Every structure is written in structure tokens, then in C-alpha cells.
Amino acid sequence: MSERTIHLDPDPRNWRSRKIEVRPHRWYATVALDRDGHVAAVTRRGDDPELPSAYTAALNKARAASCDRIWYDGYSGSFVGGNGPSYITMPVPFSQVTLTVDALRAAELDHDYSGLHTLADRLALPIDDWLAPGDRELIRGIDFxxxxxxxxxxxxxxxxxxxxRLNGRATAGSVWVRPTLPAAQKQLRERFPEQYPGWVDRWTGYVEPDGTFARPWVGGREEDLSYGATPVQFRSLSTASGGECPCGMTLREPGDGGDEHTAHHTMWAFGARVPKNLDWWGDLAVVTTQSPITWRRLAHQVAGMPQRENHYDFRSWSHLGEPEGTPDNMRAYLLKANGYVIGYLAAHDTNEHRHWDLKDGSEYDGEDDAMRPRIILIWVADAYRCKGVGALLVQALADDFGCKIADVSWSSPVSQLGRRLARRVSPNGIWVS
Structure with a gap:
């Protein structure tokens, strides 16, 4: 099927003219009614451009039936479109394109909505029959x-x-179903009937008639393990469910079902998974701003862990453009263990420092202009903290620069955890900058 345009008004060149556009897709075709110019002209005259309620109801009925039919045929995606007044879209099966075009033309020009109702009736599926209570076999070619x-x-x-709950199973040429209504869903609908208008409980208490053919057992788990069970009772308690997770995200249930928090927390706890296409020959990798983009992206990914945990405004590694050197030799040290990046240290070189004896409340003294490596940030995966990983990274930085740990400079202000690490690796004081 090719794209086509059907003009509804006598002069198709007039900007006010209405037109129907047909666009084919892989699973269905979109029939779109463009009323934009017509709506603008009606609005300019001071009239109401909104569609009549009967028109909208017929459109919604036809669209719902059509979407169900396309999903029924195997499409698993979603639909995007408009519902007027400027633009109306109808996703329909290819076989119903002509009927849909005629129905929209009659609705738009003659205010005759019977074509849309006919389309809805033709595409309607016996969903209520399929989901009726009882255990039964639906046969392909007869029922679907x-x-x-x-x-x-x-x-x-x-x-x-x-x-x-469908309790369904597909076989070679049929589908077995036994729809049941969970107690929680029943209570929800009975407690808030205004949210479920017209709902009727057909499933609770249903008894199979005598002589019903039983679903054959095909092995695996025993069936009906919940038959006759007592519904779970619920109680209301005051729990500390809010607040913040140690990984930096909120403990409240998010809209995505917790997928983002789960992924971030796993990475925060165990480290970032090393990409399979990355050849990592040692334990520690030194990533510079001139390294391949895969390494720089990995450093950027790991830098997101301390950013979210400590609520920093920016990541400590942001070099994702073309490879180019920096005057301060910006670099990141990535420590790998068990296939994960468990340690991260961002550093660069600078020559403005002051000495600090690491005593609480003491002032900085002893200015120095020697070129030293400066620690910007250190992060260790939660499962590896308090195991010497931070000290290992600081030692690697000093060895790479060719100096002692006491000569390494630390970015100011030094956090509480940073002070504890500094006192362990350099008890006589550190340089800060």
C-alpha cells in the first residue's frame, strides 16, 4: 500500500481545505484527518472549533476497537496520534482503510457517524466472552x-x-484460559466503584458446571494450589518508607517500578560492569582525554556514581568529545576486580598548593608552587569500602607521577571520608589545592 491523500473540500489548494492522509506502516495503516486550516478558519469567525460529543464518542469507540484488533493480530507497540479538533488519527488494519476513509468523510461532511460505529462493530472482538469465568479451551480457527x-x-x-489473572497456557492449536479475580482487585473495585463504572464481578464464586472437560495436565507444577485458599489480610502500619538511599536515590517507589534505582544501586554497590568489547589487560587502567571513546565513556559512567551519591552538580569526568590533550593532564584511574570497575580516581596536575597537618580546626600553611598530581575525587564501590582500595588508588597515582604519597595534593575542601583516608596514607599531613 502506498501513501495517498484524499481532499474533502472542492478547492484542495485552499489553506482551509480538509484532507485525509493514508500512511502505511509495517503492521497497520494510519488514516489521518487534517482539519488544521478548517479549525483556524472556524476560530477566526468566533465559532467553537471543538468536535461534537457524538463525533468524539464515535471516534473513541472506533479507535479502541481498531487498536485492539491490531494488537490481537500481533503488534506489540503503541500508537501515537491526535483526537482533534485540528488533527484526527486512526490506526486501522490494512483491510479497513477504505471503510475508515469513507466513515471519516461522512462524519466530517455530513455529520453522519454511523460509519464509525459500523467500523467499530466490525473490528470489535469478543473479549468479554474470552475472559468469562470458567476453565475452557479456545481453539484456533474457531475462537481466534x-x-x-x-x-x-x-x-x-x-x-x-x-x-x-488469566491462568492461560498456549498449546499447538489452542489456548487454555481460566480467568480469576484476585481478592485484592475485588476489594479495590468494591471500595472505589466510581473508578470502575459498570464493573460487575462475574468470577468470584463461579462453579464449573458438571461434565466440563478438564484441562489436561502437562507436567510441571501442580495446578490449583490456591483453590480454596484464604485471602491475605492487610494491616496499616506507620513505617519509615521515605528518605534517601545510601546510593543517592530516594527510597520512595518511583513511577518506573524501581528499575532505575535498582540498576543504579547495583552499580553503586558492586561497581560498573566492564564492557565485553573492551580489552582490559591489567588491574588498573589510566584513562586520559586522548583515550579511545569507549574508555572515556566508561570513566564518565563511573563518575556518575559519586555524583548521584553526593548530589554534585557535575560529574568529575566529562571528556566525551574528540580526543585532545589538556594542559593539566586530566586523567582517570579505573580499578577493576571481578569484571567490575570498583574504584575510580580523577586527577590532574597543578602547581598551587598549601600544606595542612590534617588536624581539625587547623589552618593551611606553607605555600608551594611545585608541580604535583592533584586528587579531584575518589570513589569506591560500596562492597569494597574499608578494604584499602582508596589507599591503593592514591598509591597508583603517586607511582604514576613518580612521587611519594605525601607529595600528592588533595582538592579542597577535603570530605570527612577523604580526611580519614588521608590520615591513613599520609599521617604527617597533606598538600591541598
Whole structure:
């Protein structure tokens, strides 16, 4: 199918003219009614450009039936479009494109919405029958047409939106289903009926009629392990569920189901996974601003851990452009263990320092202009903290520069954890800058 445009007004060159555009996709076609110029002209006259309620209701009914039909056929994505008044889109199966164009033309020009209702009725699926209570076998070619696994996925999604548990299984040419209503979903709908208008419980207390063909057992877990079970009871308690996680993210349940927090917390606790396409021949890698982009991206990824944990405004490593040197020899030390980057030290060279004896409340003294390596930030994965990893990174920095640990400079102000590390590796004091 190729793209096409159908003009609804006599003069297609007029900017106010309405037109229907048909655009094919892999699984379906989009029939779009462009009313933008028409709406602008109506608004300019001072009239209401909104669609009549009967028009909107017919569109919603037809669109819902059409989307269900496309998902039923195997499409697993989503749909993007408009619902007027300037732009109306209808995703439809290829076989219904002509009927959809005629229905939109009649609705737009003659205010006849019967075509949209006819389209909805033609595409409607017997979902209520499929999700009726009882254990039964739906046979391909009689009860449904798509492959059984596709049909089962579709039914599971529809059952989930209705709060049902499908208890389904696909076979070679059929799908077994036994929809049930969990007690929690039943309580939710009975407690807030205004959120579920027209809902009727058809599943609780349903008894299979005598002579019903039983679903064959195919091995694995025993079935009906929850049959006759007592519903779980719930209690309300005051718990400290808010606040902040040690990894830097909030403890409250996020909108994504916790996926982002889980991924970040895992990396914060165990380190960043070393990419499989990265050849890492030793334990410690020194990444500079001239290193390959894969290494610099890894340093940038690891630098995100202390940024989020300590709520810094910026990451300590941001060199993701073309490889180029820096006057201060900016670099990052990445320590690997068990396939993860567990330690990170960002450093550069500078020549403005003052000495500090590491005593609480004491002032800096002893200015120095010698070129020294300066620690910008040190981070260690949580599972490896208090095990000497920080001291190992500081020693690696000193060895790489060719100086002693006591000659290394630390960025000011030094955090509480940084002071503890500095007192352990350089008890006589440190240089700060």
C-alpha cells in the first residue's frame, strides 16, 4: 500500500481545505484527518472549533476497537496520534482503510457517524466472552485466528487491564484460559466503584458446571494450589518508607517500578560492569582525554556514581568529545576486580598548593608552587569500602607521577571520608589545592 491523500473540500489548494492522509506502516495503516486550516478558519469567525460529543464518542469507540484488533493480530507497540479538533488519527488494519476513509468523510461532511460505529462493530472482538469465568479451551480457527502464543499475550494484557489473572497456557492449536479475580482487585473495585463504572464481578464464586472437560495436565507444577485458599489480610502500619538511599536515590517507589534505582544501586554497590568489547589487560587502567571513546565513556559512567551519591552538580569526568590533550593532564584511574570497575580516581596536575597537618580546626600553611598530581575525587564501590582500595588508588597515582604519597595534593575542601583516608596514607599531613 502506498501513501495517498484524499481532499474533502472542492478547492484542495485552499489553506482551509480538509484532507485525509493514508500512511502505511509495517503492521497497520494510519488514516489521518487534517482539519488544521478548517479549525483556524472556524476560530477566526468566533465559532467553537471543538468536535461534537457524538463525533468524539464515535471516534473513541472506533479507535479502541481498531487498536485492539491490531494488537490481537500481533503488534506489540503503541500508537501515537491526535483526537482533534485540528488533527484526527486512526490506526486501522490494512483491510479497513477504505471503510475508515469513507466513515471519516461522512462524519466530517455530513455529520453522519454511523460509519464509525459500523467500523467499530466490525473490528470489535469478543473479549468479554474470552475472559468469562470458567476453565475452557479456545481453539484456533474457531475462537481466534492469530498464533496461540500471540493470542495468549494479547489476552493476558487485556485481563491485566481488567484486574484479572488469566491462568492461560498456549498449546499447538489452542489456548487454555481460566480467568480469576484476585481478592485484592475485588476489594479495590468494591471500595472505589466510581473508578470502575459498570464493573460487575462475574468470577468470584463461579462453579464449573458438571461434565466440563478438564484441562489436561502437562507436567510441571501442580495446578490449583490456591483453590480454596484464604485471602491475605492487610494491616496499616506507620513505617519509615521515605528518605534517601545510601546510593543517592530516594527510597520512595518511583513511577518506573524501581528499575532505575535498582540498576543504579547495583552499580553503586558492586561497581560498573566492564564492557565485553573492551580489552582490559591489567588491574588498573589510566584513562586520559586522548583515550579511545569507549574508555572515556566508561570513566564518565563511573563518575556518575559519586555524583548521584553526593548530589554534585557535575560529574568529575566529562571528556566525551574528540580526543585532545589538556594542559593539566586530566586523567582517570579505573580499578577493576571481578569484571567490575570498583574504584575510580580523577586527577590532574597543578602547581598551587598549601600544606595542612590534617588536624581539625587547623589552618593551611606553607605555600608551594611545585608541580604535583592533584586528587579531584575518589570513589569506591560500596562492597569494597574499608578494604584499602582508596589507599591503593592514591598509591597508583603517586607511582604514576613518580612521587611519594605525601607529595600528592588533595582538592579542597577535603570530605570527612577523604580526611580519614588521608590520615591513613599520609599521617604527617597533606598538600591541598
Amino acid at each position: 485466528d492469530p498464533p496461540p502464543h500471540v493470542f495468549l499475550s494479547f489476552l493476558r494484557a487485556k485481563a491485566g487491564r481488567l484486574g484479572l
